[in-house]
Amino acid sequence: MSDPVTQDPVTQDPASRDLSIHDLVEDLARSLTPVRRLPGPGRRTLVWSGAVLTVGLLLVPMSDVSGLRARLGVPDLHWAALGAILTAIAAALAAFQSSVPGRSAAWSWLPLPPLVLWLGASGLGCLRGWLAPAANLAEPEEMRGCFVFLMGVSLPLSVLLVLMLRRACPLRPNLTAALGGLAAAAAAAALLVPFHPHDATATDLLVHLVAVLIVVGLNSLFGGRLLDRNAGPRGRPVTGSIRKAND
Amino acid sequence: MPVRSAALSGEAALSAAMQAAQVGDAAAYRALLRDCLPVISAMARAKGVQGAALDDVVQDTLLTLHRARATYDPARPFLPWLRAITQRRAIDALRRKGRRPQEVHEPLGYEARADDGPGPGDDLERRERAAILAAAVAHLPEGQREAIEHIALRELSLDETSTLTRRTKGALKVNFHRGLKALRVSLSSRKEDTDV
Numbered sequence A: 001m002s003d004p005v006t007q008d009p010v011t012q013d014p015a016s017r018d019l020s021i022h023d024l025v026e027d028l029a030r031s032l033t034p035v036r037r038l039p040g041p042g043r044r045t046l047v048w049s050g051a052v053l054t055v056g057l058l059l060v061p062m063s064d065v066s067g068l069r070a071r072l073g074v075p076d077l078h079w080a081a082l083g084a085i086l087t088a089i090a091a092a093l094a095a096f097q098s099s100v101p102g103r104s105a106a107w108s109w110l111p112l113p114p115l116v117l118w119l120g121a122s123g124l125g126c127l128r129g130w131l132a133p134a135a136n137l138a139e140p141e142e143m144r145g146c147f148v149f150l151m152g153v154s155l156p157l158s159v160l161l162v163l164m165l166r167r168a169c170p171l172r173p174n175l176t177a178a179l180g181g182l183a184a185a186a187a188a189a190a191l192l193v194p195f196h197p198h199d200a201t202a203t204d205l206l207v208h209l210v211a212v213l214i215v216v217g218l219n220s221l222f223g224g225r226l227l228d229r230n231a232g233p234r235g236r237p238v239t240g241s242i243r244k245a246n247d
Numbered sequence B: 001m002p003v004r005s006a007a008l009s010g011e012a013a014l015s016a017a018m019q020a021a022q023v024g025d026a027a028a029y030r031a032l033l034r035d036c037l038p039v040i041s042a043m044a045r046a047k048g049v050q051g052a053a054l055d056d057v058v059q060d061t062l063l064t065l066h067r068a069r070a071t072y073d074p075a076r077p078f079l080p081w082l083r084a085i086t087q088r089r090a091i092d093a094l095r096r097k098g099r100r101p102q103e104v105h106e107p108l109g110y111e112a113r114a115d116d117g118p119g120p121g122d123d124l125e126r127r128e129r130a131a132i133l134a135a136a137v138a139h140l141p142e143g144q145r146e147a148i149e150h151i152a153l154r155e156l157s158l159d160e161t162s163t164l165t166r167r168t169k170g171a172l173k174v175n176f177h178r179g180l181k182a183l184r185v186s187l188s189s190r191k192e193d194t195d196v
Helices: A016-031 A041-062 A065-072 A077-098 A105-109 A112-126 A140-166 A172-197 A202-227 A243-247 B001-022 B026-046 B054-069 B078-099 B107-112 B121-139 B141-155 B158-165 B169-195
Strands: none
Touching: A016 B026, A016 B054, A041 A077, A041 A140, A041 A172, A077 A105, A077 A140, A077 A172, A112 A172, A140 A172, A140 A202, A140 B121, A172 A202, B001 B026, B001 B078, B026 B054, B026 B078, B026 B107, B054 B078, B121 B141, B121 B169, B141 B158, B141 B169, B158 B169
């Protein structure tokens, strides 16, 4: 007997179509297993932020703490750091909210204000090149280091976030994955602050922006597919969907 | 209101059944899914899904509901949660349909397909409706008729109507609203008559 889920409904008469849907209901009910209710998006954001903080603490021995104190004295640098931290938290919360069905789509806009603060304050730093020509500007090698750091830290943070998001049910996987990518990239940029041996410049901002865009792009490309577990190859339920749905 | 309380109790029952399903109560889950079938169909139809695609959407929604059952928070109502899943699956189905080539390789099916365009009697019906409306407007008192004809049917502004009819704007507004009310009464009573 063919699988009722994969049969083409067009070729079925209404009675057998009803039958196949009732078969599906029966299959789902029979394969029901108890599930642990997922904690709310707020609590899950806290867990992820905790993981980011742990990574930050692990990196402390390698950081330049005295230089950090001096750099945070510069207003636009500490605004940029604050913006990056807030963007990471807001984007993670928005990603977790978007992974739960029925939550407002407006949550997706939450990271926008801190993102503006982060990019705006970083952009202001670019003016320093003209205002204070003697400021410590970055060398190309240092730029490469920043880029590698951003990508290297973003990757595990993205993986962790996607794994956490997969436990929920993102109905718009690409949006959720892109928000997750933004959260990971912003967290990586915030963690970069203690290692940044120079002030912000236009090229520096560009490197950060490119890294953020790459992380967000990679996340929406691969994370979106990883999160969209419900669809078959052509977006139709496939054989064994019920087993997959139970995973 | 009895309807509202029935809806609320339905919502509460669905929410309770989903909670039971989360702890593994298969009987409650089976009953919940069966109760959801017409709701999912109606929600998908409201999104514009028709015909055989409707069954696809119902199936997809059931599978997604099954996978997402851990995300349901009993502190929140059940139906918005279900609606979010159904609407997303309906949008997916509509997109798939949009991507699929529209060529037809079944001459019989093509010939027998009902036309989406207006039916043969539509024009007659429209004319009849216009005649009924014109008769109802003609029966209105003079002031109300003028206000309705100029403001609603000819879409003139209050100022233009005021200069045309030499009435104040306040009087026109009063006549317009009274006219609308009278039309509503006469047209709805007529509809009830024809329905019976």
